[in-house]
Amino acid sequence: MKQLKSTKSLTITAIGVLAAAVLVISCATVKRVIAPPPIIPGAKFVGMDQCTACHESIVKNFKLTQHSRLEIPGEGDRVGFAGGCESCHGPGSLHVDAGGGRGKFIVNPKKEPESCFQCHLDKKAEFHLQYHHPLIEGKMSCTSCHDPHGANINTPKGAFVARVNAQCAQCHREQTKPHVFEHEAVREGCVTCHQVHGSINPKMLTERDNNLCLKCHAQVAGLSGQVFIGQMPHAGFGPSQFLQRGGCYSAGCHTAVHGSDLNSHLRY
């Protein structure tokens, strides 16, 4: 019997590896086949309907989400598994048999981001870049910014506006508050300048130094070697050799990149 059991869990692992190897992702509107869910020793997949009795509202909302369309085909021990809750929480039979409960044979990805990383491997890599949100360090989780059961996973829990900036406002008031002189770039979303999972650039910026700003503010060559940015001469113009002083924001010029209450040129 003992022998049998360990062969079985080996089979589960083997199927898991196989499923990962034949990873297929088709277009967003159809059902998907993806990587295997987390493994809970001895547990089997029971399907989403088994969760309804005790987690009714989550099941109801969840049916509207992108993740509810994920599918892993039934095969061997996976018979009956159709994606759904168990793709993140792992097979639920032991949890159900135990009558549910915290820490009872079920994965909670808030504490175990590995459950998300199994499918979002690229995010794992990003969180290991030099500048990253402290998630691997256990100071926050995917759910600090993503509501896993909500109709829009990119909205923080309980928020009604699907604006990316609202996610960040929970923790970064200084950058998200309204300003007298707004920087239009911020209205487009914090992610126009920040790669929020992680980046090779300080402050998780998408680009380094002036490159970030020059993406939108083109340098225009004027007469006799002048360089204009935003219709202001920035180089080759007697006293206003601004570009020689250093970076757009790091040299003490446009330091108020998120908006200013004092100066329309984004200065403090």
Ligand code: HEC
């Ligand atoms: C995309 C992955 C994912 C899927 C799919 C998913 N969940 Fe979750 N679930 C999470 C995460 C992440 C948390 C932690 C949320 C938190 O604490 O903020 C969680 C937490 C929970 C909790 C604990 C809530 C609490 O109050 O702590 C329950 C219960 C739950 N999920 C049930 C379900 C059910 C039922 C389904 C299917 C209808 C489901 N989940 C589908 C990711 C998922």
Ligand code: HEC
């Ligand atoms: C017999 C009732 C029952 C069933 C069926 C049930 N659960 Fe639970 N579950 C609970 C209770 C009670 C808790 C404790 C937390 C709470 O009260 O919300 C819980 C907690 C959880 C948690 C959080 C665990 C933690 O450690 O934080 C998750 C995730 C979860 N359930 C997922 C599921 C999934 C997925 C299914 C379907 C496969 C399911 N549950 C079926 C009763 C149940």
Ligand code: HEC
């Ligand atoms: C079983 C595999 C699987 C698991 C586990 C999983 N995801 Fe996903 N997730 C996907 C797939 C597939 C997509 C769709 C990607 C696409 O459309 O290109 C997706 C999409 C997303 C999106 C983007 C939605 C959008 O609007 O484009 C977010 C955010 C996300 N997942 C977060 C999470 C988080 C957080 C967890 C863990 C709580 C998680 N995922 C667990 C497979 C998974």
Ligand code: HEC
């Ligand atoms: C600090 C907030 C934050 C945290 C923490 C976070 N995300 Fe995100 N995530 C975002 C934002 C903002 C976007 C939208 C990015 C964009 O539009 O460029 C996003 C987009 C995504 C997407 C879809 C777009 C893409 O880049 O592929 C996936 C998948 C995703 N996140 C997964 C995760 C997973 C998995 C975790 C936890 C391991 C996580 N995120 C943690 C803020 C966060």
Ligand code: HEC
């Ligand atoms: C749950 C809280 C939380 C949320 C939500 C959050 N952050 Fe953060 N953020 C942090 C923490 C904690 C740090 C690390 C601070 C430190 O190391 O001193 C951080 C650091 C940063 C940094 C780097 C600061 C530095 O000094 O290097 C940037 C940029 C940033 N966050 C942008 C964002 C953006 C953009 C969003 C929205 C997509 C966001 N954050 C959402 C908590 C959060």
Ligand code: HEC
């Ligand atoms: C136009 C590009 C741009 C946009 C849009 C932007 N940021 Fe920044 N952010 C920067 C730059 C550049 C820095 C580095 C400033 C410095 O080092 O002086 C920075 C730094 C930060 C820091 C670190 C602050 C510190 O004191 O070290 C946080 C936190 C932050 N941004 C959050 C946000 C949030 C939240 C949003 C969206 C509301 C946002 N940013 C939108 C360019 C941008």
Ligand code: HEC
């Ligand atoms: C995503 C595009 C984008 C990025 C990146 C961007 N900006 Fe802007 N910025 C704008 C737009 C749009 C305006 C408003 C229209 C205008 O004045 O050109 C603006 C306005 C400004 C202004 C006010 C112009 C005035 O009237 O004096 C300054 C200063 C400025 N940006 C500096 C910066 C700096 C410094 C950076 C790099 C940290 C930066 N911008 C990055 C789009 C961007």
